[in-house]
Amino acid sequence: MKMDKKNIDWKNLGFGYMQTDYRYVSNFKEGKWDEGTLTTDANVVINECAGVLQYAQTIFEGLKAYTTKDGKIVTFRPDLNAQRMVDSANRLEMPPFPAERFLDAVAKTVKANSAFVPPYGSGASLYIRPYMFGANPVIGVKPADEYQFRVFTTPVGPYFKGGVKPLTLRVSDFDRAAPCGTGHIKAGLNYAMSMHAIVDAHKEGYDENLYLDAATRTKVEETGGANFIFITKDKKVVTPKSNSILPSITRRSLLQVAKDYLGLEAEEREVYLDELQDFAECGLCGTAAVISPVGKIVDHGKEICFPSGMEAMGEVTKQLYNTLTGIQMGTIEAPKDWIYVIE
Numbered sequence: 001m002k003m004d005k006k007n008i009d010w011k012n013l014g015f016g017y018m019q020t021d022y023r024y025v026s027n028f029k030e031g032k033w034d035e036g037t038l039t040t041d042a043n044v045v046i047n048e049c050a051g052v053l054q055y056a057q058t059i060f061e062g063l064k065a066y067t068t069k070d071g072k073i074v075t076f077r078p079d080l081n082a083q084r085m086v087d088s089a090n091r092l093e094m095p096p097f098p099a100e101r102f103l104d105a106v107a108k109t110v111k112a113n114s115a116f117v118p119p120y121g122s123g124a125s126l127y128i129r130p131y132m133f134g135a136n137p138v139i140g141v142k143p144a145d146e147y148q149f150r151v152f153t154t155p156v157g158p159y160f161k162g163g164v165k166p167l168t169l170r171v172s173d174f175d176r177a178a179p180c181g182t183g184h185i186k187a188g189l190n191y192a193m194s195m196h197a198i199v200d201a202h203k204e205g206y207d208e209n210l211y212l213d214a215a216t217r218t219k220v221e222e223t224g225g226a227n228f229i230f231i232t233k234d235k236k237v238v239t240p241k242s243n244s245i246l247p248s249i250t251r252r253s254l255l256q257v258a259k260d261y262l263g264l265e266a267e268e269r270e271v272y273l274d275e276l277q278d279f280a281e282c283g284l285c286g287t288a289a290v291i292s293p294v295g296k297i298v299d300h301g302k303e304i305c306f307p308s309g310m311e312a313m314g315e316v317t318k319q320l321y322n323t324l325t326g327i328q329m330g331t332i333e334a335p336k337d338w339i340y341v342i343e
């Protein structure tokens with residue numbers, strides 16, 4: 001039985017937290033995960049000395065549920081989120097939450113909150129946040145023994161209110177991740193260290209930071225929360241290759257869309273700071289916005305302006321955006337196993 005939708009002004013939703021009715025919780029104790037359950041309690045109660053509070057032992061994921069044109073509730077490639085969370089857990093010495101259970105937990109949580117999934121055409125979606133943290137007291141520096149895995153949801157509006165305005169970035173003096181560090185996993189600590197850099201960028205009038213590789217400071221990595229995608233003047237799609245950037249699911253999907261749907265050449269390779277001036281278009285890609293166009297990058301006073309300009313998305317970026325969102329919303333046929341139907 002489908003629930004009646006909540007009385008929410010879907011078209012004017014912002015990108016923020018709104019508490020929904022249910023969330024999923026599973027606890028890891030004595031070497032195993034319990035069977036997990038849905039709960040209406042949105043509060044987490046942990047000891048003052050919990051591993052997450054002392055040593056930041058926490059990881060998370062982000063994905064969305066959509067209402068498609070034919071009225072189904074679906075998620076987009078959640079199997080890749082499940083695998084990435086397993087990889088993150090292994091890197092932080094946390095017991096991985098099994099991938100198949102991750103998919104089940106996401107489906108159960110979305111289904112229980114189906115009244116909060118925005119209707120097709122509203123521009124809004126249900127943001128899904130699976131996360132996991134060390135829960136028992138840890139005072140010596142070591143991994144926790146007990147963990148909690150949770151999934152909550154919140155309806156969110158489009159990332160860009162009133163249209164997509166190209167961003168202005170600055171080349172940051174801060175490093176995002178060490179060459180053999182944790183930049184390739186979705187750990188809370190990666191985002192904590194970016195807070196000062198982003199606040200500082202905003203104070204200086206920039207929308208985001210462009211982080212360079214920490215070893216040589218000559219190669220483009222990513223921003224605090226999104227991967228880069230570049231378009232050459234002859235319409236080739238290029239994304240930076242590095243062991244210290246997050247393997248974005250949106251970026252991987254866009255590369256495939258470029259090749260298989262738009263017939264464009266696409267490659268992942270090292271991208272150098274001094275070649276940015278040769279690109280025609282630039283964008284940031286991630287779950288929240290799909291692609292955010294970039295109009296200008298400022299490197300310590302030197303302005304790199306993309307021919308696509310500061311007014312609108314570039315031509316190829318827009319084609320990529322329209323095709324991927326069409327796949328997500330069910331108006332364009334999806335590749336096999338990209339869309340998981342929840343109900």
